[in-house]
Each structure stands twice: as C-alpha cells, then as structure tokens.
Amino acid sequence: MQMQEDLSLFQKIATKLLQKEKENGVVKPIPPKELLNQLDLELQDEALSEENFEKALTDVVYNTPRTSTSLFFNQLFGGRQSKGTLGELIAAMLNNSMYTYKVGGPQVGIEKNIIKKVCELIGYSENADGTFPPGGSMSNFMALIMARDAHNRKIKNEGVSSKMIVYTSEDSHYSIQKNTTFAGIGINQIRNIKTNANGQMDVDALAQQIAEDEEAGYKPCFVNATAGTTVLGVFDDIKAIHNVIKSKDIWLHVDGAYCGAAIFSDQYKHLLKGLELTDSFSFNAHKMLGVPLSCSIIVTQDKANLKHSFACDANYLYQTDGDDYNLGKTSIQCGRRNDALKFWTLWKSIGTKGLEQLVDKQFHLANVALDYVKNNSDYTVYSDEDSVSVCFNYKGINPKLLCNSLYEDAELMVGYGSFNEHTFVRLVTVNTCNEEEDILNFFKVLEAYVEKKQLAEVNV
Ligand SMILES: *Cc1c(COP(=O)(O)O)cnc(C)c1O
Numbered sequence: 537m538q539m540q541e542d543l544s545l546f547q548k549i550a551t552k553l554l555q556k557e558k559e560n561g562v563v564k565p566i567p568p569k570e571l572l573n574q575l576d577l578e579l580q581d582e583a584l585s586e587e588n589f590e591k592a593l594t595d596v597v598y599n600t601p602r603t604s605t606s607l608f609f610n611q612l613f614g615g616r617q618s619k620g621t622l623g624e625l626i627a628a629m630l631n632n633s634m635y636t637y638k639v640g641g642p643q644v645g646i647e648k649n650i651i652k653k654v655c656e657l658i659g660y661s662e663n664a665d666g667t668f669p670p671g672g673s674m675s676n677f678m679a680l681i682m683a684r685d686a687h688n689r690k691i692k693n694e695g696v697s698s699k700m701i702v703y704t705s706e707d708s709h710y711s712i713q714k715n716t717t718f719a720g721i722g723i724n725q726i727r728n729i730k731t732n733a734n735g736q737m738d739v740d741a742l743a744q745q746i747a748e749d750e751e752a753g754y755k756p757c758f759v760n761a762t763a764g765t766t767v768l769g770v771f772d773d774i775k776a777i778h779n780v781i782k783s784k785d786i787w788l789h790v791d792g793a794y795c796g797a798a799i800f801s802d803q804y805k806h807l808l809k810g811l812e813l814t815d816s817f818s819f820n821a822h823k824m825l826g827v828p829l830s831c832s833i834i835v836t837q838d839k840a841n842l843k844h845s846f847a848c849d850a851n852y853l854y855q856t857d858g859d860d861y862n863l864g865k866t867s868i869q870c871g872r873r874n875d876a877l878k879f880w881t882l883w884k885s886i887g888t889k890g891l892e893q894l895v896d897k898q899f900h901l902a903n904v905a906l907d908y909v910k911n912n913s914d915y916t917v918y919s920d921e922d923s924v925s926v927c928f929n930y931k932g933i934n935p936k937l938l939c940n941s942l943y944e945d946a947e948l949m950v951g952y953g954s955f956n957e958h959t960f961v962r963l964v965t966v967n968t969c970n971e972e973e974d975i976l977n978f979f980k981v982l983e984a985y986v987e988k989k990q991l992a993e994v995n996v
Contacts (some may be wrong), residue, residue: 635864672793764795
C-alpha cells in the first residue's frame with residue numbers, strides 16, 4: 537500500500553523536522569540564485585527511485601524557512617497549535633470540497649457551526665451568516681463586493697457606473713487597494729484617512745472627507761476599520777466611526793485579520809467595542825489563534841447580502857439539499873478546500889476558554905516585551921499598550937540592516953515596519969507556543985548579535 541508507506545515517510549520526515557526545529561530555530565537561507573544548484577528541484581522525465589525521491593524531498597523540507605520555532609517573529613503568524621495541524625492533516629486525507637452538502641457532509645456542519653458561534657459571540661443577529669474565504673485580503677474583498685452591491689442592486693448586472701468612494705485609514709492593509717481595482721471601483725476612489733498619533737483612523741477627518749465627497753456628488757459606500765493594523769497592531773475606534781456614518785447608506789466593515797480574534801477574550805474584546813453595529817467583520821484564525829495557514833472567516837449581519845453578491849446557479853453542481861447547506865452559494869471560489877476543520881479541531885479540544893487563553897497570552901507576551909524595551913535605555917519604543925506588535929529600535933541601528941543581517945546569518949526571523957517618519961523593528965508576539973523566556977531570549981540573541989558584529993567590524 538503506497539499510502540501506508542507515504543504516511544510512514546511523513547511521520548519520519550515530520551519527526552525529524554521537529555527535532556531540527558529544536559536544534560536550529562532558523563535555517564541558513566539559500567540565496568535565490570543558488571537555489572537550483574543546491575537543491576534537486578528539477579523535474580525529470582523518468583520516475584525517481586524511492587530513495588532518491590526521499591532525499592530530494594527531505595532536502596527541500598529541511599531547508600525551508602521554519603515558521604513554527606521560537607525564533608520566528610517575521611510575520612503575523614507563527615508556532616504550531618498541534619490540534620490545528622492535526623485538523624489540517626485530516627482535511628488533506630479527506631480531500632472534500634466545501635461547495636455542496638453532497639460532497640462536504642458533516643464538514644459543512646462544522647463550517648456552519650463555527651460561523652454561527654462567531655456571529656453569536658460578536659452580537660450579530662439571527663440573520664447573520666458568513667464564509668471562509670482564502671485569506672484576509674479576500675475577506676476584505678468579499679466585504680467590499682457586498683457593500684458595492686448593497687449600495688446599488690443593479691451593479692451585479694450592469695457594472696459600476698458612478699464614483700463610489702471607499703474610506704480606510706492610511707495605515708490599513710494594502711489589500712484594500714487591490715480590492716478596489718478588482719471591484720471596478722478604482723484606486724482613485726479610495727480616501728486614505730489620516731491616522732492620529734496612536735495610529736487610529738482620525739474620525740473627524742473621516743467625517744469631513746465624507747461631507748466633501750457628498751458635496752461633490754460622489755457616492756460614499758464603504759468604510760474599512762481595522763482591528764489590529766498590520767504594522768502597529770492598533771485598533772480603530774469602531775463605535776466612533778459608526779457614529780459618523782450611522783445615518784448614511786455606507787457599509788462598515790472591520791478588517792480584523794490580525795487582531796480580530798481578540799473577540800474571544802473578556803479582557804481585550806473591548807478593543808472592538810461597537811462590533812455588533814457593523815455590517816461585516818473578518819478575522820484570520822491563522823494569525824492570533826495559531827490555526828495553520830490559511831484560515832480566514834468573514835461574517836455579515838444580513839445573509840441576503842452574501843447571497844446576492846455570491847450566489848449564481850449551476851445545475852451541474854447544485855443537485856441536492858438546500859442552499860443553506862450548499863456553501864458554494866456564498867463563497868468566492870467554486871472548489872474550495874476545507875479550512876474549517878483545523879479551526880474546529882483546535883476549538884473543540886481546548887474550548888472557547890482555551891481560545892481566550894491563547895489571545896490573552898499574546899497580549900501578556902507583548903507586555904513582557906514592552907516592559908523590557910521600556911526599561912532599557914538602549915531601546916527606543918514606537919508602539920503602545922494593548923498591541924501584540926512591539927516596535928522599537930536598538931542603539932539607533934538601522935532596522936532594515938539589522939533585520940536583514942539577522943536573517944542572512946540565520947539568527948532571528950523578524951521584520952521592520954514604518955509609522956509616520958520612523959522605521960523600526962516589529963516584534964510580534966503571535967506565536968502562542970512561546971513563553972516569557974522565549975521573548976527575553978529574542979532580545980538576548982539580538983543584543984549578542986549586535987555585539988558580535990561590532991567586534992567583527994573592529995577586527996576588519
Ligand atoms: C494579514 C492582514 C491582512 C491580509 O490577510 P491575508 O490572509 O494575508 O490575505 C489583511 N488585513 C490586515 C490588517 C492584516 O494584518
């Protein structure tokens with residue numbers, strides 16, 4: 537049985553990977569130009585012997601950047617919630633597609649249940665529904681399309697023919713730009729509202745801009761608020777934004793890709809106060825909750841909007857059961873991988889309280905990091921409390937240079953970001969497998985590296 541053998545091979549490779557991750561948190565990167573020389577990536581005409589196949593595969597696996605170790609802080613995900621990984625592996629074995637009940641069966645119930653729980657948790661009504669898009673960018677896209685179509689029911693057939701205006705803060709995610717082009721709205725129709733000193737959308741500036749656009753005869757149709765901006769991890773004031781637009785025909789979406797999972801925490805959900813007043817909300821379970829990539833959820837107050845924008849008939853596909861169970865009627869794709877199971881396996885095993893602990897832990901780790909940099913005069917701090925992005929510079933060293941050489945020398949994976957005129961190292965504490973000592977170790981490695989490099993420079 538080939539499958540049994542391949543499962544054993546998987547077990548062998550995965551076990552060794554776990555061991556290697558412990559020994560070496562960062563792999564030495566292969567420069568892109570040397571990749572084809574160093575690894576056997578070529579596709580040849582003849583079949584490979586099992587032995588050579590295993591060698592080619594393991595070489596690739598062991599040289600791939602390690603995102604699950606305690607030295608990876610480079611993006612807004614990290615670590616490995618093993619019950620989530622288990623769900624992902626099972627989803628691969630089952631290989632369902634989520635478009636119909638006929639093909640998805642109980643997996644459809646799993647997806648619907650997660651969506652229902654999330655809607656209840658944030659105070660959306662019975663009428664609410666949602667789906668699992670292929671990532672946070674696409675969640676924002678679906679929100680924009682629903683807003684566009686809710687604003688004018690004819691657009692679905694006739695296309696966009698007026699200037700529809702989209703509002704988002706200057707520190708929001710770049711998918712908003714891409715999405716306006718996909719939606720036929722156009723980048724020129726985005727108003728990048730300035731942020732205040734904390735990095736939140738300036739709500740007075742928003743109100744003023746909307747008034748100007750209305751006066752010019754344009755059609756304000758969509759406001760994107762961010763729950764956890766990509767660089768600073770800051771939460772826009774949803775309630776204040778809602779106050780500005782509540783009497784207007786404008787869709788309010790909350791992009792919680794990064795930190796929307798704070799809804800699971802009693803202590804931190806106030807950061808999304810007013811969420812129940814919004815039209816749609818999305819978050820990435822693959823960021824703060826540690827579910828394997830990708831796992832993004834969007835929910836909306838009135839499921840009619842989801843149906844209107846995303847349901848089309850196809851009698852070769854929808855042959856049994858009702859629309860409510862044929863999830864392809866509300867998704868952006870046709871064939872769709874099962875992103876729900878891996879979230880369910882994690883949630884089922886640790887409970888909603890367990891998810892809360894994951895969220896609380898990240899804020900705790902961020903506080904540990906923030907305390908450390910605040911209490912050490914070699915650091916300049918650029919971020920604030922209530923954020924899982926801790927932004928700083930060390931001894932005035934150019935952050936771009938520092939992050940890139942830490943990577944090239946396989947010491948740490950961490951990135952930099954900018955806010956206003958400053959560029960800084962951005963340490964994110966989203967890896968829920970990390971402990972306090974891992975965060976302190978981050979600084980230890982960084983400081984030792986700077987020291988070592990300086991010695992090296994002296995020696996030159
Ligand atoms: C990560 C992120 C996104 C994009 O999510 P993807 O799953 O990478 O497409 C959108 N918005 C914010 C605020 C993010 O941090």
